[in-house]
Each structure stands twice: as structure tokens, then as C-alpha cells.
Amino acid sequence: MDGPGNSKQQRTLTARDAGLIGCRQCTRVSPAGTYRCPRCGARLQSRDITSLQRVWAWWLVGLMAYVPANTYPMLITSTAGRSEEATIIGGVIELMNLGSFGVAFIVFFASVMIPVGKFVAIGWLAWIVRKPHGHKPGHLLHLYEFVEWIGRWSMIDVFVVAILVALVQFNLIATINPGVAAVCFALSVVFTMLSALSFDSRAIWDRIETMSHD
Template sequence: MDGPGHGDAALSAPTLTAREAGLVGCRQCTRVCEAADERCPRCGARLSSRDPGALQRVWAWWLAGALLFIPANTYPMLITSTVGRASEATIVGGVIELLHYGSYGVAGIVFFASVMIPVGKFVAIAYLAILVQRGHRTKPKHLLHLFEFVEWIGRWSMIDVFVVAILVALVQFDLIATINPGIAAVCFALSVVFTMLSALSFDSRAIWDRIKTLSND
């Protein structure tokens, strides 16, 4: 029972933001600094009240990630050669193969991590960026939950890249069977990294800023 307004004894707030008070809050260590400070005197993190270029960076990384997601899905992820015959599998192809084996659970995990999460992330980040750009009337807590979820789950897309690495390292029986990585592995890994950077560039404080501006109009 320590949620907001539930008799929280340790914190009392004048509902004012650091920016409105003419101060800068350090996002690293929560210290409140003077507006003129360039770096936080306690932890040395770079301070910025609001970064005007944040949304541009979000969109730049988003676009790079989205573009790389296309070759990641069209090119092969795994190249398996068994007794002279080579077969190639894309991300979705690998999922279908798992379904044929009857491992529905694992197929579900791989499909979720490599297709659902990236696509969902692109949609969610674009949605957040557009709302913050235009100003919005959505409840800020809903947007924050969405953002925190996106930020947290993004890293899990790397599963498929690691699976490829493990398979390649283990299955090296020269004549009988070898597995080699395909070009899609690189594209996919880069796509995940770029979308993570896109989410990290997003300034959650903007969610509240933009709703304030609207109510003042």
C-alpha cells in the first residue's frame, strides 16, 4: 500500500516539475541540480532539462531498425548442410520447422521473440513518438506503462541470434551435418540493437510535458 496517495510518508511533493521550478533533475541519480549545471555534481551524468533532438534520434534509430528488419526476414538465418545437401531457413521457416517437430511451446517462444516483439515494438515506439510530437489527451500512466514494457522486452528479441550462434558452434560434424549462419542473423541483430537505441532515446518526461501544454491552451 505504498502507491501514490496511499499515505506515502517519505515523499511529499509540490506537484511541480524540476523544469517548471527552473531546475534540472539528474536522470541517473535523482539529484536536483541548478539549471546552469552541465553535469550532475554527484554522479557526473550529462544533464539536460529537455533534449530537443530526442525525438529525431528516436525516429532515426527506428527507421534504421525497420529497414534492417526486412532483409532479416527475407534472407536465410541458418544454412544447414546434411550429407552434401544444403537447406536454408529464414526466421519464419525455422518456426514452421519447429512446428513440424511438434514443439509448439518453443515455436511459440521463437515466433514471439523474433516476429511479434519486433513488429510490436515498431508500432509502439511510432505511436508514442507521434503522440508526444503532436500533444495528446491520453492518460500519461498508460503511455508510460507501454513505454516501460517496450523498453524492457526489446532485448529479448536477441534470442534467435543466440540460438543461431549455439547451433553453429555445436553442429560441426564435417561430413554428416554442419550448420552455418546466414546473412539474416547480422541484419536481425542490428535491427534489434537499433530499436533498443530508439527506445533508449525516447524521453519519458515528454509524455507529461505534452499533456500539460494541451491543458494550458
């Protein structure tokens, strides 16, 4: 007979087990079988069966947009008839050469580390929920919430480009224009945010439920 500390006896009671369904818009809990949320009117669904399909679709197009965002110029600077192009990494290196290590780190963190980290985290979450896993669901949920929260900060690079374009316009003396990478980077951020929003975090608990029945 298994002891009281056996992990298979420690079953997590979910809303679905209790005959309830939670609204993903306002979080109100309603009895199972309710079609519309009484509070906000959103359509209630115990599980989104197309969630992972949409997650991978947005993830893939986001990754496809992120590649040219790093290879094409982010900024095109024209000074006295001379034009210079700078990619994200090139801009970071130039800032470091000028001694602006703090700004260089912020740009590198927001434009490289955060996007790459989001791709890895979203892909990993979408992969492991496909089958039973031994990870603590609370930790996975915190990771998902962090990815969803930090996604908006990836737009810092795009905001910097927009501000520079608006401020530095001196016709023949100096002008700054956005490059192709600016558009690609903005699209990549939007697509990865949509990928994270498409993830049905309730699937994390389903896999834990499956393990408890083994």
C-alpha cells in the same frame, strides 16, 4: 466557473515547474541551471531537443534491417553434402510440423511479435508526443519502460543460432552456419534498442502541460 473536478485544473507539477532538473543517468534532481550532475558528472539538460530526430533515425534503420532479417535465411544447414536454408517463419513452421509447438511459439514471439510490437510502440510514442494528446502520461511512461525492458529479449533468436553454430560442427556429416538474416536481425534489435533509449520520456509530460493551459 469550472467545478473542482475539471481536468484543466488538475495540473501535474513537474521538476521543470519546480525549478529543478533531473539527471537521466542516476536520476538525481538538481537546481535548474546546473551544468553537471553532482553525483555522476553527467551533463544535465532539461529537454533533449534532438531526441525525436534520433528516435526516428534509429527506428528507420532498424526497420530497414528487419526486412531482410525475415526474407533471407537465418540458418544454413549442410547434411551429407545437402544444404538447406531456413528463414525465421520457415523455422517456426518446421518446428510446428515436428510437434514442438511450445518452442515454435517462443521463437515466433521473440522474433516476430516482440520486434513488430516495438516498432509500433516506439513509432506511436514518438508520433503522439509531437502535439497535445489526451492519453494519461503514466500509462505512456509504463509503455515506454516496458518497450525498453523487453527489447533485450529479442536477441533470443540470435543466441539460438550462435549456440547451434558452436555445437553442430561435424564437418562432412552435418554443419550449421548463420545466414545473412542473423546479422540483419541482430542489427535490427540493436537499432530499435537505441531508438528506445533516444526517446526523451519527459516530452510526454510537456504535452500534458500544454493541454492544461488551453
